[in-house]
Amino acid sequence: xxxxxxxxxxxxxxxxxxxxxxxxxxxxxxxxxxxxxxxxxxxxxxxxxxxxxxxxxxxxxxxxxxxxxxxxxxxxxxxxxxxxxxxxxxxxxxxxxxxxxxxxxxxxxxxxxxxxxxxxxxxxxxxxxxxxxxxxxxxxxxxxxxxxxxxxxxxxxxxxxxxxxxxxxxxxxxxxxxxxxxxxxxxxxxxxxxxxxxxxxxxxxxxxxxxxxxxxxxxxxxxxxxxxxxxxxxxxxxxxxxxxxxxxxxxxxxxxxxxxxxxxxxxxxxxxxxxxxxxxxxxxxxxxxxxxxxxx
Amino acid sequence: xxxxxxxxxxxxxxxxxxxxxxxxxxxxxxxxxxxxxxxxxxxxxxxxxxxxxxxxxxxxxxxxxxxxxxxxxxxxxxxxxxxxxxxxxxxxxxxxxxxxxxxxxxxxxxxxxxxxxxxxxxxxxxxxxxxxxxxxxxxxxxxxxxxxxxxxxxxxxxxxxxxxxxxxxxxxxxxxxxxxxxxxxxxxxxxxxxxxxxxxxxxxxxxxxxxxxxxxxxxxxxxxxxxx
Numbered sequence: 001x002x003x004x005x006x007x008x009x010x011x012x013x014x015x016x017x018x019x020x021x022x023x024x025x026x027x028x029x030x031x032x033x034x035x036x037x038x039x040x041x042x043x044x045x046x047x048x049x050x051x052x053x054x055x056x057x058x059x060x061x062x063x064x065x066x067x068x069x070x071x072x073x074x075x076x077x078x079x080x081x082x083x084x085x086x087x088x089x090x091x092x093x094x095x096x097x098x099x100x101x102x103x104x105x106x107x108x109x110x111x112x113x114x115x116x117x118x119x120x121x122x123x124x125x126x127x128x129x130x131x132x133x134x135x136x137x138x139x140x141x142x143x144x145x146x147x148x149x150x151x152x153x154x155x156x157x158x159x160x161x162x163x164x165x166x167x168x169x170x171x172x173x174x175x176x177x178x179x180x181x182x183x184x185x186x187x188x189x190x191x192x193x194x195x196x197x198x199x200x201x202x203x204x205x206x207x208x209x210x211x212x213x214x215x216x217x218x219x220x221x222x223x224x225x226x227x228x229x230x231x232x233x234x235x236x237x238x239x240x241x242x243x244x245x246x247x248x249x250x251x252x253x254x255x256x257x258x259x260x261x262x263x264x265x266x267x268x269x270x271x272x273x274x275x276x277x278x279x280x281x282x283x284x285x286x287x288x289x290x291x292x293x294x295x296x
Numbered sequence: 297x298x299x300x301x302x303x304x305x306x307x308x309x310x311x312x313x314x315x316x317x318x319x320x321x322x323x324x325x326x327x328x329x330x331x332x333x334x335x336x337x338x339x340x341x342x343x344x345x346x347x348x349x350x351x352x353x354x355x356x357x358x359x360x361x362x363x364x365x366x367x368x369x370x371x372x373x374x375x376x377x378x379x380x381x382x383x384x385x386x387x388x389x390x391x392x393x394x395x396x397x398x399x400x401x402x403x404x405x406x407x408x409x410x411x412x413x414x415x416x417x418x419x420x421x422x423x424x425x426x427x428x429x430x431x432x433x434x435x436x437x438x439x440x441x442x443x444x445x446x447x448x449x450x451x452x453x454x455x456x457x458x459x460x461x462x463x464x465x466x467x468x469x470x471x472x473x474x475x476x477x478x479x480x481x482x483x484x485x486x487x488x489x490x491x492x493x494x495x496x497x498x499x500x501x502x503x504x505x506x507x508x509x510x511x512x513x514x515x516x517x518x519x520x521x522x523x524x
Binding site for chain 2 (some may be wrong): 007009010021026027202203205207208209211213214216217265
């Protein structure tokens, strides 16, 4: 216990001393982590928004199912049950013929249409069907068409395929950007850690020579890596958080049709993860780079 | 204390540094390793503090087998061995005092103990008054004294030195030898590789001559024994 406390005291003192004595190198490390995390965090927000945009587009894909006109209301209800039970159907929404007419009247700004038609409603009962997977729109539509009581099925047959192509591309680009910048960040940070360790290889060599145990050599470096990661990460989320906020406000003001991720909890989680990640990278980077030095 | 049995060291590039060497060194001995450059003296020294492992053969130290020793036992072995180099190997950004104290701190010695022992060894090497100097402010001989102070700070039973006087003029070299002589007299075993013929001849200690990786002569109170 006394020994462990002594060691802890030594380690903490050593971390503080090392950061002060290697001030410029430490500053370079903090900046490296910061720049890497700003890039990475920025690309994660890009991915989030690309995904949201894709999901938004895809949610527009729905199937309209028109019931045959001669069905009784209980038969229409039974049809709804059967549609709901089909594989690939997420949800259905019933639009009764009265509502369809009213909505049509409202959209045409022709409120007297109901009277003008003399009580005849040309609209059929309709189900709006949402699918689980947008890729299955076509097959689900075909399955519904075969059900008895169905008069007609309509879906954006011509736009489904190009739309899916576009949303897939959007996700792919978003993911690639994240992966690419994550790799770049890792390279940047590990290069920086190697430079740090290289400039101190003499120190490590002598520690080994006089019989310092590996953990004794390792801990100050790992803690130092974590500390520098923490500082860099905190600065980075400040930059990314403010930058994203500014950008989101501007986009929402000018491109009103663009969906923007503004879920505070999600954004908080991303920023929190960035800090944890930069601490983890600092610690793991020191640990991995040290292995080469600690081998006899 | 040290027993080498049929030790060979062949480097991955095929160079044979040591060939079938058997050597026994007793506690308290002062042993010179002499021989031409590249004969294998440094390799032999490095085997002793387990910086390297032999390709074949056994190295036993204080009853411990260095070849079968696990990696995490190595630090404990080294705490009992002091090492001195030709190029001193001091940390340039630490003062004389800090260089010595550092060696004790990193093996977990407590604060008060570090202070006490550092002061004591600095006095022993005659540099207590220069404890605040950085290495570049010290002469070569003084730097080597700090190196020695660091090596003996933990009171090791074995001191190995690879050409400790190689970078020093002859007067300074003799001062260092006097220091090593005194350390040896207090019971510390010393193994020293050297090219300094004059020193070896005057010290009248055991001389092991190595040539092309083999021990070709081992004299109890020897003179410098090759190339003569």
